[in-house]
Amino acid sequence: MFRKRSQTTALADQPTETSEPGGGFPQLSMPSPLRLTAQNVTQVFGGRGKQPVVALENFSLDVEPGELVAIVGPSGCGKTTLLHAFAGLIKPTAGEIRVGGQQLKSPRRDVSMMFQAPTLLPWKTVLGNCLLPRELEHRIDEDDRKRARELLTWAGLGDFTDRRPHELSGGMQQRVAICRALMANPSVLLLDEPFGALDAMTREQMNVDLRRMWAASGVTTVLITHDISEAVYLAGRVVVLSPRPGRILEIIDVPLPKDRDVSLIQSPEFAQTCGHIRSYFIREDRHAGV
Ligand SMILES: Nc1ncnc2c1ncn2[C@@H]1O[C@H](COP(=O)(O)OP(=O)(O)OP(=O)(O)O)[C@@H](O)[C@H]1O
Ligand SMILES: [Mg+2]
Numbered sequence: 691m692f693r694k695r696s697q698t699t700a701l702a703d704q705p706t707e708t709s710e711p712g713g714g715f716p717q718l719s720m721p722s723p724l725r726l727t728a729q730n731v732t733q734v735f736g737g738r739g740k741q742p743v744v745a746l747e748n749f750s751l752d753v754e755p756g757e758l759v760a761i762v763g764p765s766g767c768g769k770t771t772l773l774h775a776f777a778g779l780i781k782p783t784a785g786e787i788r789v790g791g792q793q794l795k796s797p798r799r800d801v802s803m804m805f806q807a808p809t810l811l812p813w814k815t816v817l818g819n820c821l822l823p824r825e826l827e828h829r830i831d832e833d834d835r836k837r838a839r840e841l842l843t844w845a846g847l848g849d850f851t852d853r854r855p856h857e858l859s860g861g862m863q864q865r866v867a868i869c870r871a872l873m874a875n876p877s878v879l880l881l882d883e884p885f886g887a888l889d890a891m892t893r894e895q896m897n898v899d900l901r902r903m904w905a906a907s908g909v910t911t912v913l914i915t916h917d918i919s920e921a922v923y924l925a926g927r928v929v930v931l932s933p934r935p936g937r938i939l940e941i942i943d944v945p946l947p948k949d950r951d952v953s954l955i956q957s958p959e960f961a962q963t964c965g966h967i968r969s970y971f972i973r974e975d976r977h978a979g980v
Contacts, residue, residue: 721800723756723910724790724877726776731785733771744935745771749785751929751941758904758911760921762967763931769914770806772936773880776912777803789878799827802876806883808863810855816842816866817851823874834873841869845899861892868900872907879911886916897923898952905949918967922946923955928963930970939970 731749736742746768753759763769774780775787778797787794789801802823810819820838824830842851845865855863864884871879884900885893901924904911915921921928922944930939945959954960 747935760925768936808867
């Protein structure tokens with residue numbers, strides 16, 4: 691499903707060679723990556739007359755500092771709920787989340803989440819949207835602007851910094867959202883199906899670029915995806931969740947080297963790992979909805 695970069699033609703939304711994404715990742719002053727831990731996390735929604743919904747059950751995971759872990763599971767099994775708990779947006783019904791060893795009680799500036807929809811502010815330019823995390827801290831300076839421009843150039847958007855979101859394609863908006871998440875200088879990056887709305891070709895290129903970005907920045911990353919190949923290509927470990935209530939079925943160590951060339955996707959190890967994960971969801975006698 692992936693193509694070698696040298697075989698990739700310029701994407702329609704990249705007008706010049708110089709703005710092709712995936713170039714050198716800008717030297718950002720990323721803080722040290724932090725360990726992210728979920729311990730026996732259970733999330734129940736409802737109550738007060740409503741039928742309770744157990745979204746997530748007894749979920750435990752230890753993400754090493756600088757690791758990229760992917761989470762796959764059927765629709766409705768609690769993946770977004772888990773990411774919201776990692777972001778401190780909800781307090782789990784039971785269990786706890788720790789960031790860098792500290793119990794998470796509310797959102798932290800150094801834990802950055804990219805939502806499935808790009809959620810850009812329509813009245814702000816691409817540069818203004820990218821600078822938003824800094825603006826919320828009331829301290830945009832020339833360094834911030836320089837850094838935002840570098841990130842946007844890396845993401846292939848160097849020629850679009852003054853445009854508004856409605857002038858961009860869906861894929862370009864998602865790239866702005868990734869740049870914005872990185873502008874927060876996160877110690878932990880949470881990505882909820884970041885490429886879910888993209889066409890297959892743009893998505894494949896974004897995967898290659900995301901892997902490079904992660905390798906260059908070393909940020910602790912949790913990625914949710916419905917795409918098993920994407921999970922295996924990007925992650926060091928893949929967590930497979932059951933249908934709701936989401937429980938861990940298996941945590942798979944991806945048998946690919948850390949320094950990952952895109953040609954590895956043609957390897958037997960890649961195919962076997964994808965096949966193993968797929969076997970959890972594809973049954974002859976039922977439809978699991980992955
Ligand atoms: N705020 C909420 N209030 C009530 N129920 C909720 C809330 N958020 C999620 N749920 C329920 O929790 C379950 C898990 O939802 P969640 O969004 O985490 O699933 P998901 O795995 O991300 O699904 P998808 O792959 O479709 O995005 C669903 O049954 C959903 O209806
Ligand atoms: Mg979701």
